[in-house]
Amino acid sequence: MLQLSYKRNNFPFQYPFSLAKGTKTHQDSLQVCLGLAALRGWGEATAISYHNVTVEGMIQVLEQRKMMIERYTFIEPERFWHFLHHLIPAEKFLTAALDIAGWDLFGQMKRQPVYQLLGLEWNNIPLTDYTLGMAEPQQIQERIKAHPFPVYKMKMGSAKDLEAVKAARQVTHASIRLDANEAWTLEDARVLLPELEALNIELIEQPLHRDDIAGMQALRALTKIPLIADEACQGEKDLEQIAALYDGINVKLAKCSGLTPAFSLIKAARAQRLKIMLGCMSEGIVGCTAVAHLLPLADYADIDGPLILRDETFSGWQVQDGYITAPQGPGLGLRAAQES
Secondary structure, three states, rough: OEEEEEEEEEEEEEEEEEEEOEEEEEEEEEEEEEEOOOEEEEEEEOOOHHHHHOOOHHHHHHHHHHHHOOOOOOHHHHHHHHHHHOOOOOOHHHHHHHHHHHHHHHHHHHHHHHHHHHHOOOOOOOOEEEEOOOOOHHHHHHHHOOOOOOOOEEEOOHHHHEEEEHHHHOOOEEEEEEEEOOOOHHHHHHHHHHHHHOEEEEHHHHOOOOOOOOHHHHHHHHOOOOOEEEEOOOOOHHHHHHOOOOEEEEEEEHOOOOOOHHHHHHHHHHOOOOOOOOOOOOHHEEEEHHHHHOOOHHOOOOOOOHEOOOOOOOEEOOEEEEEEEEOOOOOOOOOEEHHH
């Protein structure tokens, strides 16, 4: 019989984290634990206001469904995900946390890392970026100097943030990616694109609102900078439309409800000839370690929660020169901080 427990965390950001949808100084997070005999599997989901997800709401659902989850006969994670999908269909973030914990538990049962259970080898791993929230140009330069990195992702709300991008380019030759979080209009893009192309921007994530189909059609014809869908891609049902408008998708475990559907989504996106970015929702070590197990399938990585947050709950997370190192040990490969 499973034992379900959970813990709420509130991880501080090193710098105020600003994007077009708001600013926060801390990240509220829910860690879940699935126990089976002496084994413990961990998962995580964060509270995201623009997805209407709170830790309090997830805990409420957990308490309502705890008995049914604990009575589930756990054999393997895919079946567990389908059970959760029908049990709490409206709870993608919570389902993702429990699914991650299921994979961690299963890996420990099989004594293999999750990526090996998925048939992957730790080869051709893309660099992960370091995200810079919206800030004044001088602040951006100071943060880059304090955190030298081979790839940066910059949040960009409107044309006024162009000066910050220019300031970044003045102090680094690293690759720079932009994420507008749906904040631009097509007219903003028309003004910005010549400047961004001159700054050698690597890619632009979700420039226009997810529903602005006509705008994306026009935008794609205006630039050769790769365009990556985030808010516009919630799951496989969106891929056919996305393939005509974007060059790739950002796969986040919370958004698509776990490792199980993420693996399927990536395969379906590849069939549409879309590039794959692996992203995060500012999760800490647990959530970012989980999505990192899919890195052999990715073209781009934006898995930097543990780099921009202070999370000391687990050890095992390592980044060297922008590369996330292969997780060690069975399951996710986590070790509780007190065991280190």
